[in-house]
Structure formats: structure tokens, C-alpha cells
Amino acid sequence: ETGVTQSPTHLIKTRGQQVTLRCSSQSGHNTVSWYQQALGQGPQFIFQYYREEENGRGNFPPRFSGLQFPNYSSELNVNALELDDSALYLCASSLRAPNTEAFFGQGTRLTVV
């Protein structure tokens, strides 16, 4: 039990729709990172938020966007869904210091049909 919770756990959307995924960080953690994990692959970094600002971004198009709130919870928004967006979306919370571990939530399984 990491203290990081994500909702919903599963979601089915139609191509072209928009989706919002949510993440509550572990208490005291000020940094949230989002990852996309396709089947059989390692998690791929989408972006990171620190103090409500985007703090780093991976190789994902602008239709992937996010927010971090004052209580450090976070949202991942994906517009114009494509079939290839089907994946497990993971949220990880941590402190900003470099030598601290990241704790992952259970993820949201998104299926785009």
C-alpha cells in the first residue's frame, strides 16, 4: 500500500473522445509524474508536475496535458483519443529531491475502441 490512489481503475472510451484520469499523491509528496505503460513494455514518462507547474515532459503530443492542485493531487487529460492510447496509466508521487523513491498508484487501465 503506497498511499497513492488513482481513479478510475478501468475505463473504456471511443476514438476521438476525451478522458480525465485522477491521482492522489502520498501525504507530503510534492511531485507527481505520469507514465504510460503499454502491454509488455516498461512505463514511459509522460510529464511531471511540481508545485502546480509542469516540470518536465517526455515524448508525448500536446493532446496529453495535466494539472496539479494545491493539495498535490493531479489530473491527466488526453484529448482526441487514438486506439494506440490504450494502455495502463500510472501516477507516481515523490519528493523533489533526487535520491528519493517514487511510489506508484495501481494505475488506470484505459481501453480505446
Added chain:
Amino acid sequence: GQSLEQPSEVTAVEGAIVQINCTYQTSGFYGLSWYQQHDGGAPTFLSYNALDGLEETGRFSSFLSRSDSYGYLLLQELQMKDSASYFCAVRFSSGSARQLTFGSGTQLTVLP
């Protein structure tokens, strides 16, 4: 960019010892982490090496050689419940962000 290489699959029997190797290329390197992930579950942190040498945590140990850009995870006294995917991940700085980049994972199967 960053790249990591690790074997895709490893098979061993209960009670045995297995080593999962990881080589990496990155700039702004802070350290090497290892995560375990069971099917359908979240990645769970196992260990972290920031300095050269061996870190031991119970049945699991992790090693890092920064000069060789190489590390490994050693699992001893294997149990059936250790069957899972294991990921190495580099921690690095990119601008003001501290990020993790994961390898593709090693599927460990423990046989009775």
C-alpha cells in the same frame, strides 16, 4: 536521451539465485532503481543505488558500477511469488525535473 537494456526473460527454480543485468546510457545520472511489477499491479520499489557497490535488502541485492554504466539485481532463495516483471530505471535530471526512465523489463518465471 536515455536508453536501458535488460534481458527480456529469465527462468529459474525455487530456492535458486538469479541475477538480472541492466546497462544504461544517460546524462545527468543520479542513480539506478529497481522495481517489481506483478501482472495487473503497480510497480513496487525494490532498491536504489546512487553510489558504486552493493546494496542488500533481505533476499534482494542490487549493484551499481557507474564507470561501466552497469547494474544488476540479485534475487536469492527464489520463491514462487517472485515471478513478476522486474524493471531497472535510471534517475536523472532534465532541466529542473528529476525523472525516471524505465527499461523494457525482465519477466522472471520461478518454477517449482
